[in-house]
Amino acid sequence: MRYITPHNFMGERVDGYDQPLCILTRPAARALQRAQWKLLRQGYSLKVYDCYRPQRAVDHFVRWAKDLEDEAMKPEFYPQVDKSRLFTDGYIAEKSGHSRGSTVDLTIVKLPAKPTRPYVPGEKLVPCYAPQGERFRDNSIDMGTGYDCFDTLSHTDDPRVQGEQRANRQLLKNTLADVGFTNLPEEWWHFTHKPEVFPDTYFDFPVSWRSVAGH
Ligand SMILES: C[C@@H](N)C(=O)N[C@H](C)C(=O)O
Numbered sequence: 001m002r003y004i005t006p007h008n009f010m011g012e013r014v015d016g017y018d019q020p021l022c023i024l025t026r027p028a029a030r031a032l033q034r035a036q037w038k039l040l041r042q043g044y045s046l047k048v049y050d051c052y053r054p055q056r057a058v059d060h061f062v063r064w065a066k067d068l069e070d071e072a073m074k075p076e077f078y079p080q081v082d083k084s085r086l087f088t089d090g091y092i093a094e095k096s097g098h099s100r101g102s103t104v105d106l107t108i109v110k111l112p113a114k115p116t117r118p119y120v121p122g123e124k125l126v127p128c129y130a131p132q133g134e135r136f137r138d139n140s141i142d143m144g145t146g147y148d149c150f151d152t153l154s155h156t157d158d159p160r161v162q163g164e165q166r167a168n169r170q171l172l173k174n175t176l177a178d179v180g181f182t183n184l185p186e187e188w189w190h191f192t193h194k195p196e197v198f199p200d201t202y203f204d205f206p207v208s209w210r211s212v213a214g215h
């Protein structure tokens with residue numbers, strides 16, 4: 001769960017993330033479970049980066065985006081994109097499907113999963129589209145870019161992504177499509193389960209066990 005850590009495009013923990021917890025609507029969670037069963041049989045596992053996202057977190061993104069001076073994380077997360085274009089180019093939304101509870105950002109890891117090294121704030125940043133051996137190494141199979149890499153290379157069907165990386169993106173997209181998720185063409189990691197249970201509701205409760213206990 002990236003947004004409770006400082007290893008994200010803002011470089012700080014995001015408002016509204018109190019615990020590293022994946023909250024989803026029941027249909028989305030059950031569908032994800034079915035996808036996980038399919039992958040486990042092939043020696044893989046899903047790994048989620050973000051699930052339900054409170055509106056206050058999205059508002060934090062919007063405040064950050066307005067401060068064009070703060071480009072601390074640009075070298076890793078959006079080296080080629082002007083910060084002022086992150087929303088207009090479709091990489092971040094002011095009203096996000098994540099806040100409706102049926103959207104998830106995720107990847108696939110090969111089992112047994114390797115541990116990921118901790119991100120150390122202030123460490124040298126490497127562009128998220130650098131080869132897998134050079135960019136920040138999480139334990140995802142190679143998708144051609146890292147997570148939240150705001151770049152056209154992250155577009156799921158970008159023709160420059162071929163071979164194993166393209167096959168890995170297809171494995172993720174096809175596995176999730178089979179259980180009812182639709183991919184966002186700009187981001188290989190972003191999927192929405194359809195039909196949405198709350199198509200018009202943007203929730204704002206914090207990401208914590210307290211918010212969901214008893215529901
Ligand atoms: C910020 C990124 N992880 C993401 O989820 N982008 C989409 C467009 C969103 O904000 O809904």
Ligand SMILES: [Zn+2]
Pocket residue numbers: 050098103104105189190191
């Ligand atoms: Zn997303």
